[in-house]
Amino acid sequence: MKEKPARRRFLKQAALLSAAGASGRAASQELAGEPWERVYGAGFRGYGQPSRFEQPVQRYVFRPYGDLAPGSGAALAPIERFEGIITPSSLHNERSHSGVPDIDPKVHRLVLHGLVARPLTFTVDALLSYPMTSRIHFLECSGNSNRALSPQPMQVPAGAMHGNIACSEWTGIPLAMLLEEAGVQPQAKWLLAEGADSAHMSRSIPIEKALDDAIIALYQNGERLRPEQGYPVRLLLPGWEGNMSVKWLRRIKATEGPTHTKDETSKYTDLLPDGKALQFTYEMGVKSVITKPSSTMKLPRPGLYEISGIAWSGAGRVRRVEVSTDGGVTWRDAVLHGEERPKALVRFRMPWEWQGQPAILQSRSTDEKGSVQPARKDWLARYSPANSFHNHSIVSWSVEADGSVRHVYA
Amino acid sequence: MKEKPARRRFLKQAALLSAAGASGRAASQELAGEPWERVYGAGFRGYGQPSRFEQPVQRYVFRPYGDLAPGSGAALAPIERFEGIITPSSLHNERSHSGVPDIDPKVHRLVLHGLVARPLTFTVDALLSYPMTSRIHFLECSGNSNRALSPQPMQVPAGAMHGNIACSEWTGIPLAMLLEEAGVQPQAKWLLAEGADSAHMSRSIPIEKALDDAIIALYQNGERLRPEQGYPVRLLLPGWEGNMSVKWLRRIKATEGPTHTKDETSKYTDLLPDGKALQFTYEMGVKSVITKPSSTMKLPRPGLYEISGIAWSGAGRVRRVEVSTDGGVTWRDAVLHGEERPKALVRFRMPWEWQGQPAILQSRSTDEKGSVQPARKDWLARYSPANSFHNHSIVSWSVEADGSVRHVYA
Numbered sequence: 153m154k155e156k157p158a159r160r161r162f163l164k165q166a167a168l169l170s171a172a173g174a175s176g177r178a179a180s181q182e183l184a185g186e187p188w189e190r191v192y193g194a195g196f197r198g199y200g201q202p203s204r205f206e207q208p209v210q211r212y213v214f215r216p217y218g219d220l221a222p223g224s225g226a227a228l229a230p231i232e233r234f235e236g237i238i239t240p241s242s243l244h245n246e247r248s249h250s251g252v253p254d255i256d257p258k259v260h261r262l263v264l265h266g267l268v269a270r271p272l273t274f275t276v277d278a279l280l281s282y283p284m285t286s287r288i289h290f291l292e293c294s295g296n297s298n299r300a301l302s303p304q305p306m307q308v309p310a311g312a313m314h315g316n317i318a319c320s321e322w323t324g325i326p327l328a329m330l331l332e333e334a335g336v337q338p339q340a341k342w343l344l345a346e347g348a349d350s351a352h353m354s355r356s357i358p359i360e361k362a363l364d365d366a367i368i369a370l371y372q373n374g375e376r377l378r379p380e381q382g383y384p385v386r387l388l389l390p391g392w393e394g395n396m397s398v399k400w401l402r403r404i405k406a407t408e409g410p411t412h413t414k415d416e417t418s419k420y421t422d423l424l425p426d427g428k429a430l431q432f433t434y435e436m437g438v439k440s441v442i443t444k445p446s447s448t449m450k451l452p453r454p455g456l457y458e459i460s461g462i463a464w465s466g467a468g469r470v471r472r473v474e475v476s477t478d479g480g481v482t483w484r485d486a487v488l489h490g491e492e493r494p495k496a497l498v499r500f501r502m503p504w505e506w507q508g509q510p511a512i513l514q515s516r517s518t519d520e521k522g523s524v525q526p527a528r529k530d531w532l533a534r535y536s537p538a539n540s541f542h543n544h545s546i547v548s549w550s551v552e553a554d555g556s557v558r559h560v561y562a
Numbered sequence: 563m564k565e566k567p568a569r570r571r572f573l574k575q576a577a578l579l580s581a582a583g584a585s586g587r588a589a590s591q592e593l594a595g596e597p598w599e600r601v602y603g604a605g606f607r608g609y610g611q612p613s614r615f616e617q618p619v620q621r622y623v624f625r626p627y628g629d630l631a632p633g634s635g636a637a638l639a640p641i642e643r644f645e646g647i648i649t650p651s652s653l654h655n656e657r658s659h660s661g662v663p664d665i666d667p668k669v670h671r672l673v674l675h676g677l678v679a680r681p682l683t684f685t686v687d688a689l690l691s692y693p694m695t696s697r698i699h700f701l702e703c704s705g706n707s708n709r710a711l712s713p714q715p716m717q718v719p720a721g722a723m724h725g726n727i728a729c730s731e732w733t734g735i736p737l738a739m740l741l742e743e744a745g746v747q748p749q750a751k752w753l754l755a756e757g758a759d760s761a762h763m764s765r766s767i768p769i770e771k772a773l774d775d776a777i778i779a780l781y782q783n784g785e786r787l788r789p790e791q792g793y794p795v796r797l798l799l800p801g802w803e804g805n806m807s808v809k810w811l812r813r814i815k816a817t818e819g820p821t822h823t824k825d826e827t828s829k830y831t832d833l834l835p836d837g838k839a840l841q842f843t844y845e846m847g848v849k850s851v852i853t854k855p856s857s858t859m860k861l862p863r864p865g866l867y868e869i870s871g872i873a874w875s876g877a878g879r880v881r882r883v884e885v886s887t888d889g890g891v892t893w894r895d896a897v898l899h900g901e902e903r904p905k906a907l908v909r910f911r912m913p914w915e916w917q918g919q920p921a922i923l924q925s926r927s928t929d930e931k932g933s934v935q936p937a938r939k940d941w942l943a944r945y946s947p948a949n950s951f952h953n954h955s956i957v958s959w960s961v962e963a964d965g966s967v968r969h970v971y972a
Contacts, residue, residue, distance in 0.1 A: 186669055189758050189812075193661025194789070195632035198620030200652040202609075203793045205667050206786050210608030222605035235733035235781040236696035238648060242610040243785065251603025257615050259596055283868045286646035286899050286909055323645035348599050371645040373783065375653065376616050379604070383613045402599075458693045489696050492902070499696055 209233045211243055212312040223251020226293060227380075228315030231462065232443045237288075237490045237497040239318035241373050245394075246380045247293045247316065249415075250351035253400055257384040260348065262368075266405035269335030276384045279370060282325040287367070287390070288496045290464045292317040292436045294393035294420055298540040300547065305559040310446035313559070314547065317464070319497035322388050324369035327362045331406075340406035344413070345387050348402040355396045356410035357389065361434070365390050365495075368401070391466030391495040392434040393542075395420055423536040436466035437544035438525050440473050440500065440517035451555035454508040459486070463498045465519035472518040473500040479512035479548065479562050480527070486515070494520075511551040512562050528561060619643045621653055622722040633661020636703060637790075638725030641872065642853045647698075647900045647907040649728035651783050655804075656790045657703045657726065659825075660761035663810055667794040670758065672778075676815035679745030686794045689780060692735040697777070697800070698906045700874045702727040702846050704803035704830055708950040710957065715969040720856035723969070724957065727874070729907035732798050734779035737772045741816075750816035754823070755797050758812040765806045766820035767799065771844070775800050775905075778811070801876030801905035802844040803952075805830055833946035846876035847954035848935050850883055850910070850927035861965035864918040869896070873908045875929035882928040883910040889922035889958065889972050890937070896925070904930075921961040922972050938971060 202209065211227035227246040229239055239245075257276040265271040296316035299306055306313060336359070343362050347353040357366075367388040370377060377383040382399030389396050395415065410416070410432070421429040440463035445451060463473045470491050474483035486500035500515065517525045531545035548562035612619065621637035637656040639649055649655075667686040675681040706726035709716055716723060746769070753772050757763040767776075777798040780787065787793040792809030799806050805825065820826070820842070831839040850873035855861060873883045880901050884893035896910035910925065927935045941955035958972035 186665075186758065188663035188665055189760055189762065191663075192631070192760055193633045193658070193663045195661060196621070196623040196625065196635065196637045196656065196658070197790070198623065198637070199612075200621075200654070200656075200788050200790055202785065203667075203787075203789045204664075206793075209785065211606070211610075213606040213608065215606065221602070223603045225606065227606045227608070233786075234784040235694060236731045236784050238731040238783045240783050240785045241650060242652075244610070246606065246610075248603070248606070251605060253598035253601075253603045254614075255596075255598055257613075281867065283911065283913060284645060284870070321646045321648040348596065350599055350602055352599070373648045373650050374644040374646050375612065375619065375650045376643075377613075378610050379613045380607070380610055383616075457691065460694070501693065503693060 209243070211246065212309075212315060221250070223248050226295070226316055228311050229318045230309065230311040231315045231317070231441070232310040232446045232449070234443065235460070235499075237319050237462065237499050238373065239320060241320065241375070241378050241381070244318040244320060244372070244378070244381060245291070245293065245316045247295070247394060248349070248380065249353050250349050252379045253349050254379070255348060255384060255400060260384055260402070262385055262401055263403040264330060264334045265403065266344070266407055267337040267340035268406050269337065270333070272330070272334050279325060279368065279385060282329070284323050284370070285326055285367065286321055286323040288319065288321045288493050289388065289390040290317060290319040290495060290497050291394050291397060292464070294395065294436070294541040297543040301540060301543060305561050307448060307559055309448050310441060310443050314441045316394070320372045321374065322367060322369045323371035324367040324388065327366035327368055327387070330368060331362060336406050339408050342407045342410050344405040344407055344411045345396075345398040345401060346403050347398045348400040353395065353398055354411065354413040354415055355398060356413065356416060357396060361389055361392070391436060393420065393436055396434065420541065422541050423539040425536050427536070433542060436464070437542060438465035438467065438470070438517050438519040438523045439463065439544035440515040440525055441547045442475070442513050442515050442549060445513070445551070445557045446549055447557055447559040449557045451506060451551060451557070453555070454506055456503060456505045459502045459504045459513065461500055461515055463500055463515070463517040464496065465517065465523065466495060467519050467521045467523060468494040469520040470498040470517050471520050473498070474516045475500070475502045476514045476516070477504055477511045480514055480546070483516065506551060508553065510553055512560065513549045513551065514546050514562070516546055619653070621656065622719075622725060631660070633658055636705070636726055638721050639728045640719065640721040641725045641727070641851070642720040642856045642859070644853065645870070647729050647872065647909050648783065649730060651730065651785070651788050651791070654728040654730060654782070654788070654791060655701070655703065655726045657705070657804060658759070658790065659763050660759050662789045663759050664789070665758060665794060665810060670794055670812070672795055672811055673813040674740060674744045675813065676754070676817055677747040677750035678816050679747065680743070682740070682744050689735060689778065689795060692739070694733050694780070695736055695777065696731055696733040698729065698731045698903050699798065699800040700727060700729040700905060700907050701804050701807060702874070704805065704846070704951040707953040711950060711953060715971050717858060717969055719858050720851060720853050724851045726804070730782045731784065732777060732779045733781035734777040734798065737776035737778055737797070740778060741772060746816050749818055752817045752820050754815040754817055754821045755806070755808040755811060756813050757808045758810040763805065763808055764821065764823040764825055765808060766823065766826060767806060771799055771802070801846060803830065803846055806844065830951065832951050833949040835946050837946070843952060846874070847952060848875035848877065848880070848927050848929040848933045849873065849954035850925040850935060851957045852885070852923050852925050852959060855923070855961070855967045856959055857967055857969040859967045861916060861961065861967070863965070864916050866913060866915045869912045869914045869923065871910055871925055873910055873925070873927040874906065875927065875933065876905060877929050877931045877933060878904040879930040880908040880927055881930050883908070884926045885910070885912045886924045886926070887914055887921045890924055890956070893926065916961060918963065920963055922970065923959045923961065924956050924972070926956055
């Protein structure tokens with residue numbers, strides 16, 4: 153309801169623009185038809201693809217070791233090209249340590265062993281016959297937004313900095329069910345989850361999380377997992393840093409304590425100002441980013457625009473997203489879509505009249521636990537400058553007088 | 563909670579099966595690693611695709627005119643291969659009358675004219691700058707399930723009969739906003755919506771629907787519309803027969819009465835027993851279908867299974883899905899996922915112990931208006947045998963003594 157005045161203004165402006173188009177090109181002329189209306193169209197395809205005009209929409213691929221290790225690195229989602237909250241699986245963000253293994257689902261096995269009464273071996277077909285659950289959850293790499301820690305703000309699209317995040321409908325077996333079946337022993341307080349990639353990506357997981365909302369995921373957005381998302385089976389730990397949702401899952405071992413694998417000692421720890429490092433920082437912080445307009449875009453002219461973006465929290469539901477157009481001096485509440493779902497992306501939208509003056513756009517999210525997305529300087533003060541994980545600080549876009557949108561540190 | 567006993571029984575059985583696997587193949591052997599764990603994996607891709615082992619999962623293509631009109635017909639979604647409620651856009655059902663036009667979004671225009679104060683012409687870029695809304699809705703062809711009207715029950719997968727249905731997150735502009743902008747005149751009670759395919763697919767739409775929940779859709783599951791779904795812009799009329807959600811939308815004309823286009827006189831009317839036909843039957847009936855297990859599948863052995871399927875209603879929310887395993891003599895309530903969303907697919911699930919006896923599986927949905935999915939014979943009695951639209955009657959799968967699942971009329 154509170155949007156009404158802004159909406160009316162939007163309509164008034166849009167009508168002017170559109171009417172100008174209509175007068176310059178009479179409706180009768182419009183109705184004559186374009187070339188594609190005069191030829192029979194293309195036939196059916198068993199598996200569809202985007203329009204050829206949308207082919208430039210691709211993931212942003214980062215390979216820090218280049219051709220030496222072409223499958224080590226990350227592919228970030230072009231979040232500035234998306235709308236809504238579901239990410240198409242083809243453009244889901246991806247973090248891999250030794251490339252994508254080509255796994256035959258007839259051969260792959262998942263082993264559940266360690267401190268259990270009954271060690272179990274599951275074929276993929278056996279897993280597919282289990283009772284399942286479906287939930288919409290985001291998945292964010294703990295290294296997301298580390299490119300926004302460079303000395304000077306990079307002038308790249310939003311997705312190339314903040315796109316190591318995506319959101320899908322995941323379907324699979326509650327991990328608690330398989331643990332019950334194996335008979336986990338009382339002294340088992342941790343699990344080791346290991347992938348079938350050649351890096352054997354491995355993480356230790358507290359048993360409480362496994363019994364809470366962990367899923368042995370087999371489907372993503374309705375279809376079977378994609379290879380880069382862990383086909384044929386992956387772990388999914390909603391709200392926790394992405395690397396813990398171990399892909400190509402080959403075994404789960406119940407243990408007394410954490411295993412301290414290479415992936416939780418040499419990597420994925422958060423360096424503090426005093427030189428110590430935080431280990432086992434699981435939950436992804438409350439966060440948001442404006443995707444429209446965003447870095448490298450250009451507003452064609454002064455007028456009314458919709459500011460739109462995504463927000464999320466590893467702690468549960470997003471309760472509020474505020475938007476500032478003056479670099480954080482004043483804030484207004486955005487309208488939320490999808491805020492009923494915990495640990496899922498939320499779409500926020502707010503109308504904004506740009507009168508041609510320079511502006512700094514920011515968004516700030518608050519979750520149901522009351523946590524508020526921190527200012528950049530406050531977040532930076534918590535860590536060593538060498539830390540590159542868990543950056544969930546406020547993102548700033550500057551709108552210049554000519555309408556160009558730039559990434560700034562504000 | 564009420565599932566608990568069935569779940570325990572499931573676990574007991576599954577444990578036996580899995581333990582058998584484990585004993586035959588020791589855990590130590592499992593941990594040795596498969597070939598793909600010993601080689602570096604594949605590199606990143608800008609736009610991902612399914613595993614090569616999932617390539618057989620394709621839409622079922624029906625071209626009633628063969629090579630004479632290769633783009634006229636339908637491509638049905640393989641619903642028996644899906645889980646959850648989101649359909650991947652690549653496998654979304656498709657109904658096209660003259661193929662898929664290859665539309666350049668820089669050239670395409672949407673015209674809003676007729677009984678309006680201000681005729682408007684929109685470029686696609688202009689549309690993309692409007693305030694948007696995102697909602698999850700199903701889209702079902704009114705001819706869905708007409709292959710289940712053949713004299714003898716076809717023995718084909720569930721999707722090849724009932725797969726002219728899918729469900730996506732759609733994002734676009736509320737049509738009411740554009741109508742407000744154009745200034746629709748009071749005497750305009752209908753709209754004509756016309757596509758830019760060479761068939762100029764056209765339907766008349768009551769203004770009330772346009773002002774209620776109609777969307778000018780630009781995005782599907784986060785990314786821009788696929789060509790076969792109306793790229794660059796389509797109409798979306800939630801809950802109404804799919805052909806009215808006109809694809810490749812080129813104009814909307816405000817009119818006093820319905821236009822009686824070829825697509826609502828020679829097609830898409832429902833023949834009655836007395837030879838008359840119902841015209842303008844918009845809303846899709848309350849419906850459900852069991853997808854697992856379903857026609858052409860085979861249960862490997864007696865034991866506990868999860869019965870799973872999809873339910874929906876064009877009238878709003880699904881309130882209840884009941885499942886029978888004895889051909890409709892007794893019914894049990896299934897567990898629902900996603901039932902909070904109106905006019906969207908709901909996933910239902912129910913554990914079932916198959917003891918090796920012949921069984922007939924059925925599902926029956928009830929929506930928030932109190933409408934109940936009709937029995938096949940009751941639905942058939944309403945129409946002429948020549949009618950092929952709006953079949954939302956109960957579907958029956960027979961489980962034979964050898965575990966094979968067959969389509970039956972029951």
